[in-house]
Each structure stands twice: as C-alpha cells, then as structure tokens.
Amino acid sequence: MSTIRVTWGSGVGPTAMSSFDAALAGASVHNYNLVALSSVIPADAAVEVAGTAPDLGPAGEALYAVVARETLIPGADGEACAGLGWARSESGRGLFYEASGTDPDAVRRAVESGLERGMALREWTFDGDPEVVVESTPTSPEEHATAVVVAAYGDSEPLLE
DSSP, rough: OOOEEEEEEEEESSSSHHHHHHHHHHTTOSSEEEEOOEEEETTTTEEEEEEHHHHOTTTTEEEEEEEEEEEOTTTSEEEEEEEEEEETTSSSOOOEEEEEESSSHHHHHHHHHHHHHHHHOOOOEEEEEEEEEEEEEEEEEEEEEEEEEEEEEESSSSOOO
16 A cells, blocks of 8 residues: 545635535545445555645546545634544554544644544554644625535546546
C-alpha cells in the first residue's frame, strides 16, 4: 500500500450537498467517487498530513476514504466542525476515528475519546500520542456550511473496465 493522505476543507452552498461538494473541493478530493471505509490503517501504509490532496488519478474514479463531515443549515448556531484522528501501533497497524459537531474543542475531545476507546478494544501496543485534525467553518446566514476531514487511501481506481 502507498500513502494515506489526510486532507481537509470547508465550503458553503445553497444546499447541503453543494456545501459538501465545496468542502471536498477545499480538500482537493471533489472529483472522485468516495468509497467509505470504517477506520483501520494497514500496517504498510504511511499516513501523511497533506492539507490538500495532490492529483490522485482521473476524475470520476473511486477513492477509498475515511470521511469526517459536518453540515449546518443556514443560520445555525456554532460552527460546522469535523475532526479526524489516528493512532499507530508498533506494528504499523492503526485506526482512524472521526467526529463532528458545532464546537471545535468538543469535536477534538470526541475524537481523542473515541481513539482511546478504539485502542483499548485492540490487543495492539500503540506508539506515541494520537494525531488529530479539526476543520471548522462559521455558519452562513444564507447558505449551508460544511467542514470535512478526509483520509484518502492511496490513488483512485477505475470504476469501469
């Protein structure tokens, strides 16, 4: 396996889906069909904090990803906040945990708490402190607002042969 890139972005739009698309554009993963994964990091994968994704292949292909997402309606209180954290074991295996909400500090705590529980469920020895990325954006009085953090697994793959 190659690299898992952690990217993030936020955006606004007239609908929930359009604000989600804008947030994915901020992370540079909007031209792929995201295939949802749960949370496990393979032992041979590198995790890179990228911010925005490089070119991962042709538009329209499948991209495996763990996605944290929060979308708020126009005029909602708080911020749209998405958080993604990860921890690695001595063997290289690891896990992602995502959370979302309207308060960045609460989202960070939820990610850290989830990782702590996830690590306790596994009989792995974890190295170092978990890493966490939280993306947030203020709500808009007139548009939906979305924040995303995406862990994109490797390059995209063709959907059709």
